[in-house]
Amino acid sequence: MSTEPDALRQLYTYARALEPTSAEIQQTLARCQRATSRTPGRRHAAVLAVIVMAVAVLVAALVANPFSRSGTVSAAEAKAQAAAALDFQGGWHITRVTTTGEVQPGKAPVFSGAVTEDAWHAPDGRMRVQSTIAGAGFGVCCSLILYAGGERQIYMADRKSTYVHRFALAADLRDDERAFLPPSAADLYRAAYRDGRVRLAGITRVQGRDIYRLEFDWLGSSYTLSYDSSRRVPISSEARTPMSRFRLPAQTAGARGSFVSRVRYTTYEQVDPGPLLNRHLTLPAGARTAKQLSDAPIFVPRPVQGASAARLARAVAHHMPGILPATAHLADASYAIVRQLAHGGMAAVALIPNHGGKVSVSMLGLGGRTTLGNCISIAEIPHLGGEAVTTSTSCNGTSLGFWNHDRTNALVGGTTTARRVDIRLHDGTTVRATLRRGVYFAILPAAKARYPFSILTTARDGSIKRQLGAIWTPLPQPLPGE
Amino acid sequence: MVVRAVAGQETAREEIARRAFRIALRTATATLGSRPDAADVAGDVTADVLAGLGRLREPASFDAWVHRITARRTLRALRRRSEQSACDLPDDAWASAGLGTDEAIALREVMRRALEQLPPRQRLAMALRYVHDLKEAEVAAALGCRNGTAAALLSRARETLRLDPLLADFDPAPCGESR
Numbered sequence: 001m002s003t004e005p006d007a008l009r010q011l012y013t014y015a016r017a018l019e020p021t022s023a024e025i026q027q028t029l030a031r032c033q034r035a036t037s038r039t040p041g042r043r044h045a046a047v048l049a050v051i052v053m054a055v056a057v058l059v060a061a062l063v064a065n066p067f068s069r070s071g072t073v074s075a076a077e078a079k080a081q082a083a084a085a086l087d088f089q090g091g092w093h094i095t096r097v098t099t100t101g102e103v104q105p106g107k108a109p110v111f112s113g114a115v116t117e118d119a120w121h122a123p124d125g126r127m128r129v130q131s132t133i134a135g136a137g138f139g140v141c142c143s144l145i146l147y148a149g150g151e152r153q154i155y156m157a158d159r160k161s162t163y164v165h166r167f168a169l170a171a172d173l174r175d176d177e178r179a180f181l182p183p184s185a186a187d188l189y190r191a192a193y194r195d196g197r198v199r200l201a202g203i204t205r206v207q208g209r210d211i212y213r214l215e216f217d218w219l220g221s222s223y224t225l226s227y228d229s230s231r232r233v234p235i236s237s238e239a240r241t242p243m244s245r246f247r248l249p250a251q252t253a254g255a256r257g258s259f260v261s262r263v264r265y266t267t268y269e270q271v272d273p274g275p276l277l278n279r280h281l282t283l284p285a286g287a288r289t290a291k292q293l294s295d296a297p298i299f300v301p302r303p304v305q306g307a308s309a310a311r312l313a314r315a316v317a318h319h320m321p322g323i324l325p326a327t328a329h330l331a332d333a334s335y336a337i338v339r340q341l342a343h344g345g346m347a348a349v350a351l352i353p354n355h356g357g358k359v360s361v362s363m364l365g366l367g368g369r370t371t372l373g374n375c376i377s378i379a380e381i382p383h384l385g386g387e388a389v390t391t392s393t394s395c396n397g398t399s400l401g402f403w404n405h406d407r408t409n410a411l412v413g414g415t416t417t418a419r420r421v422d423i424r425l426h427d428g429t430t431v432r433a434t435l436r437r438g439v440y441f442a443i444l445p446a447a448k449a450r451y452p453f454s455i456l457t458t459a460r461d462g463s464i465k466r467q468l469g470a471i472w473t474p475l476p477q478p479l480p481g482e
Numbered sequence: 483m484v485v486r487a488v489a490g491q492e493t494a495r496e497e498i499a500r501r502a503f504r505i506a507l508r509t510a511t512a513t514l515g516s517r518p519d520a521a522d523v524a525g526d527v528t529a530d531v532l533a534g535l536g537r538l539r540e541p542a543s544f545d546a547w548v549h550r551i552t553a554r555r556t557l558r559a560l561r562r563r564s565e566q567s568a569c570d571l572p573d574d575a576w577a578s579a580g581l582g583t584d585e586a587i588a589l590r591e592v593m594r595r596a597l598e599q600l601p602p603r604q605r606l607a608m609a610l611r612y613v614h615d616l617k618e619a620e621v622a623a624a625l626g627c628r629n630g631t632a633a634a635l636l637s638r639a640r641e642t643l644r645l646d647p648l649l650a651d652f653d654p655a656p657c658g659e660s661r
Contacts, residue, residue: 018511020503024521028528029499133536143536154485159539163485295485320497322545392496401496 019394021467091277094119095267103240104257111262120280123273127177128281146283147177154295155287162287165295169386172297211235219447233268297387300379302346305436309333309350309377316350316377316390323393328375329353336376336439343406345382349439352377354395376414376439378402399455399469409449411442411469420458423469426451484541487532495532498544502531505545505614506552512609513556513602523555530555549616549624553606560602604639611636 095118101111116132126148144155154163167173201213209230221241239261271277298315313333317324336351352375375395379388392400399413421433421440425448433442457465487494506527510520610621622632
């Protein structure tokens, strides 16, 4: 065989071996985070978070004096109003419309289609969120999620299917529900108030009503709320994050714009428990005849470092077809690193041998990134005895981000040559990673993990290689004062 | 996973993003010859995928759907570049592949020459066929053409490469022969 066919094959071998870097994925997710609030679900977290934000900023506004400036509300009364408004233990109904997009200096903002969300919540924890997406280029779509009776049901009318996930533990359900309604989102705004961050940017009078414009900045983003003090409801809110927030200083060229998310509230009301609320906390009639599909949870024995992770590997392969190569030896998988997390849960990194799929480092050629050939899969078991949540899986040594709702942010990756791995954060501080059996694991401070960082890999010969990394943690974020 | 991603589960969305990005990155690199350009395409593809995930009716056809989006985006990028410079393949792709020796430089020139000779759709068809091991029918689906058209594109590409004196011995396996 001549060298030419080899050459062409080598070209394609190069392409076949390419893996996206962690930074590329996270920057894409960051770019899409607001833009893709079109996709149902993710936006629930973001959208409802901003709703809660609105209430919380209201607290700030009420208590921090601006209301008294209008002469319509005393500080004490404002505090009482705010306390009531922040109490999301009761029933409520909120409808809001979210538009997202980018703003470039000197150019008109570019916004995507609107997402309308209609959310009902009962004091006993039942919640239903219906999303409708409409916009140019992607038509109209909707989804409906109901949490009730220990289950999460996702009804997709266009597929005539209902996906049912039954939780073994109530705590697991609450965690999952928090992905759609993170109670900690309110904490951000309460904390912003406590921290004295909220400022009154202006008061305007519209049709006889005082409208307050309240602002605060946090972790590189700016937040604004328009609040109708007469009707005591938020009118709209805006979150703005500079694109440069997702870059290292050396990368800021071409990233001068901002990601913007605007929310308009069309309904914002407390609803007492009763028939009205119950009627809205059910699936529509069509769901009864829809195909019922089980979305089974993953259960694995309590992870022990060095012990078999075969059940986890098989579950990953089953739940995410194609994510592991056919050459992966699922039965030989083992836990390389197991870490207890601050909230009591566990994070475990499974090392899955992949003898058939090894790729040479030179062919990868991604800035000197090391590679394993083996696969790594991260799982979190938030509550002992509960289900495992598989977060990320990768072969070829790509670093993976890990985060959860308790604000644990970690970086995991594979390396065959390193004797030490350090994570250098944007402010210059360094976190040394645990390195075991070719897998590294580092828990990063939540606030600092929101910025890009460098992964410094020290090889056995002492040479140091650097690559960029980022973990995109949409919610919840660390609070002011933490 | 697609369903969970549609429902908003962050981890599933990240896996979806990673998978889409990987598929697009490989195809675009093999077509455009530049990893940075390919990463731009892959970013666009991933954004399209995340935005349109709710419209994907059959989760099992996720990869095929990503291939279609990638094909469209890559062709657009390739044509845009063609308007600027007919065959301007930057060196970075080859440099990043770790080729540095005289032999590697020669191989690089051969590859540059091979890609230069192929029109956009043939490049893309070859990438889909030889990077992702897609069958002819799958290549056709990704390109949005008939099976016969895809077969013709691949055949012409192989013939072009075969006619090149520097690639005279090139004899890749026929389409669909192996997976």
